[in-house]
Amino acid sequence: xxxxxxxxxxxxxFHMLGNLQLFEGPHALNSYAAFLRDMPILLWAARxxxxxxxxxxxxxxxxxxxxxxxxxxxxxxxxxxxxASIASRTMAISGMALLLFVxxxxxxxTAGVIDPAFADRRDLEGYRDVYGKVxxxxxxxxxxxxxxxxxxxxxLHLSHAIASSVQTMGFEHAALNRLLKSLGPVIGVIVVLGNxxxxxxxxxxxxx
Amino acid sequence: xxxxxxxxxxxxxxxxxxxxxxxxxxxxAQDVSPGMSFLEMLxxxxxxxxxxxxxxxxxxxxxxxxxxxxxxxxxxxxxxxPDQGITTCQLYMRRxxxxxxxxxxxxxxxxxxxxxxxxxxxxxxxxxxxxxxxVSVNTGGAVDGNVLLIGKDQAETxxxxxxxxxxxxxxxxxxxxxxxxxxxxxxxxxxxxPQGRPERARRVTAMLEAMDREGFGSCGNQYxxxxxxxxxxxxxxxxxxxxEYLRAGIVESGRPSEPESPxxxxx
Numbered sequence: 001x002x003x004x005x006x007x008x009x010x011x012x013x014f015h016m017l018g019n020l021q022l023f024e025g026p027h028a029l030n031s032y033a034a035f036l037r038d039m040p041i042l043l044w045a046a047r048x049x050x051x052x053x054x055x056x057x058x059x060x061x062x063x064x065x066x067x068x069x070x071x072x073x074x075x076x077x078x079x080x081x082x083x084a085s086i087a088s089r090t091m092a093i094s095g096m097a098l099l100l101f102v103x104x105x106x107x108x109x110t111a112g113v114i115d116p117a118f119a120d121r122r123d124l125e126g127y128r129d130v131y132g133k134v135x136x137x138x139x140x141x142x143x144x145x146x147x148x149x150x151x152x153x154x155x156l157h158l159s160h161a162i163a164s165s166v167q168t169m170g171f172e173h174a175a176l177n178r179l180l181k182s183l184g185p186v187i188g189v190i191v192v193l194g195n196x197x198x199x200x201x202x203x204x205x206x207x208x
Numbered sequence: 209x210x211x212x213x214x215x216x217x218x219x220x221x222x223x224x225x226x227x228x229x230x231x232x233x234x235x236x237a238q239d240v241s242p243g244m245s246f247l248e249m250l251x252x253x254x255x256x257x258x259x260x261x262x263x264x265x266x267x268x269x270x271x272x273x274x275x276x277x278x279x280x281x282x283x284x285x286x287x288x289x290p291d292q293g294i295t296t297c298q299l300y301m302r303r304x305x306x307x308x309x310x311x312x313x314x315x316x317x318x319x320x321x322x323x324x325x326x327x328x329x330x331x332x333x334x335x336x337x338x339x340x341x342x343v344s345v346n347t348g349g350a351v352d353g354n355v356l357l358i359g360k361d362q363a364e365t366x367x368x369x370x371x372x373x374x375x376x377x378x379x380x381x382x383x384x385x386x387x388x389x390x391x392x393x394x395x396x397x398x399x400x401x402p403q404g405r406p407e408r409a410r411r412v413t414a415m416l417e418a419m420d421r422e423g424f425g426s427c428g429n430q431y432x433x434x435x436x437x438x439x440x441x442x443x444x445x446x447x448x449x450x451x452e453y454l455r456a457g458i459v460e461s462g463r464p465s466e467p468e469s470p471x472x473x474x475x
Contacts, residue, residue, distance in 0.1 A: 064426050068384035071318050071425030077232070078285035078311050082292075082435035084383070088428065164429035170451030172444045 001064065002165035004057040009162060011050055012154065013187065016194040019134075022207060023198075026131035030123050033130040054102075061095060087160035087184075094157040101150035108143075109133065138202035147199050151192045158188030214240040214301060218253065219311045220265055223322050226329075230322065232311075235265075242302035246289065247272060247279060249301050266325040272297040274438065277373030280380070281326055282313040287377035287436045295375065295438040315376055317385035319422040330376050332422040333390060337374075339418035340411035341394045343403045362400055369397035371439040378433035378441075384425030389433040391415050392449035393441050399452055409456035416453060 021028040036043055081089065108114040118133035137143050162184035171180055201207045216237040223230030235257075240249050247269050254264035270278040279296035283289035289299040304310065312326065320328040358366075372393035379387050395412050398404030404411070427446060434443045 068386075068425035068428075071385035071423060072316055073318055074316055076282060076285060076313055076316055078313075080285035081430075082286065082381070082432055084430035084432050088430045089383075091428070160429075167429050167443075167447050168427075168450055170447050170449075170454055172447030172451070177444065 001057065001060045002168035004053045004060065005161050006165050007053045008050070008057060009158065009165075009187070012158075012191055016191045019198055020194055022131065022134060023201070026123055026129070027125065029131045029134075030125070030127035030129060034127045037128070058095075058099065061092070065092065085160060087156045088164070090156060091160055094153045097153040098150070098157055101146075101153060104146070105150070109137065134198070135202050135208060138199050141203070144199055144203045148196065151195050151199075154195075155188045155192040158191065159185045162187055212242055213238075214242060214304075214306045216240060216249070216301075216304065216307070217309045219309065220326070221313045222265070222325050223314075224263075224324065226321055226323055240301050242300065244301045245272065245297055246281070246283070246299040246301065247297050266323075266327045268327050269297060274298045275373060277375035277438075280315050280328060280330070280375060280377070282315065282380055284311050287315065287380040288375075288438055292435065293438060293440045295373075298438075315380035317376075317379050317424070319385065319387070319424050320376060320379065328376075330374075332424070333374050333376060333387065335422060336387065336391060336415050336418045337394065340407070340414035341398070343398060344407060345403075356402055358401060366397050366400040369393045369400065369441065369445050372397075372437075372441055373439060375438060377436045377438060379424065381432040381436040382425065382427075383430060383432065384428055386427050386433075387419050387422070387424040388427040388446050388449065389437065389441060389443065391419050392443075392445040395452055396445040396448045399448075408452060409459045412449065412452040412456045413460065416449075 018032060019029075021032050087094070104114070112118070112120075112133075115137065118129060118136050121129040121132055123129040123132065138147070163181050164184070166180050166183060173180075198207075218235045218237055219232050220235060221230055222233045235253055237249055237253050238256075240252065244252070247267070250265060250267060257264045268278045268280055270276040272279075274295045274297060277295070279288075281288070281296045283296070283299070288294060288296050290303060291299055314320075314322050314326045315328045315330075317328075319332040320330055322328050370393070372390060374390065376387075376390070378389035379385050382388075395408075395415060398411065399408040429443075429446075431443045434441065
């Protein structure tokens with residue numbers, strides 16, 4: 001769980017950084033996309049790796065949930081939490097929401113099934129017009145709402161996930177504990193802010 | 209000062225045996241002094257039940273000074289009640305407001321089957337200890353004092369972990385009924401000290417396997433266990449446990465297989 005989760009965390013960080021090239025203009029983003037697509041073997045290796053990591057992550061989550069459900073056959077009538085964070089208590093819900101969101105996102109911006117308008121559009125330099133596709137998508141208030149909700153789920157999931165993985169891997173030191181505990185919220189906020197910046201910049205007309 | 213007397217409405221889990229169906233029964237606790245402990249308040253209720261010929265409420269208790277780990281009540285949804293760092297026996301009725309409704313449940317976990325009312329069978333924790341929570345020492349004359357010097361910080365860390373009284377509140381509070389904090393405390397205690405080092409790899413593996421066998425859940429790092437632990441054992445020991453387990457995986461992988469346990473009773 002921790003290893004596959006951390007693998008996916010590394011991916012979302014680089015995904016966000018790559019997408020920030022939107023702010024450098026159409027040429028930067030489109031040539032970056034073309035650069036990724038120029039290496040089909042690496043691209044597909046990465047895609048298969050990511051899919052299997054996500055699959056493994058979900059499979060393990062299910063397996064553990066079933067075991068944990070069985071560990072307490074009769075629930076308490078009253079159960080009060082003392083310090084468990086909201087994020088840690090909603091991991092299953094935020095995880096399932098993320099799964100739905102990622103599925104939608106892949107069909108929408110990667111496969112172009114949901115909105116085929118820009119799927120094969122080329123820009124003036126002959127690259128696939130990823131920039132145009134993103135700008136087109138986030139001028140739509142419905143998409144903006146959906147993607148912002150997805151980011152909320154991502155932020156919530158990450159804020160518990162990262163520190164929890166670190167603990168599971170056994171990293172702990174008196175001098176570092178504060179830092180390790182804050183890794184989740186900090187990385188979560190950075191990733192979400194980066195992604196939200198893209199969505200809102202387009203929606204508010206700062207990038208067109 | 210006038211003697212202040214309090215009154216409470218208790219909703220208590222009653223279950224006549226391990227395989228019986230349990231239910232909540234409401235009792236009135238009267239003439240409770242604010243200085244009474246929670247268990248003394250229950251003694252009063254039981255005294256009255258005996259008077260009326262009703263079966264008294266079964267609950268576990270022993271030392272009543274917070275060190276034996278016998279008492280095990282979930283009070284209003286929190287193991288050992290609203291105060292932190294104490295056991296149920298050290299919870300005083302002045303902590304509650306007069307006339308309050310108090311719900312009392314047993315520890316709930318598959319690994320802790322209910323024996324009667326509020327009493328659960330916690331021998332699962334003993335079996336985890338039998339799997340590896342010990343050091344093997346040759347018998348003979350006692351070792352001379354100060355032969356084995358142990359640094360102050362090491363001794364303190366070991367003592368922090370060793371203060372676990374095995375009450376099982378960590379399991380009771382955990383969403384997944386996991387015994388990770390208990391196992392973490394025992395493993396960290398012994399692996400921090402030179403006496404425990406030789407067996408550390410076998411110990412952590414055996415204890416974690418025993419934990420899984422008993423049907424405890426897995427750790428989700430919510431740290432509710434730490435918040436209810438009467439001995440304030442830190443969840444950093446869970447990281448230590450995970451580290452020990454990883455280490456054992458590496459160390460043991462290159463080793464010829466050893467007998468399961470040198471102390472296993474032949475059956």
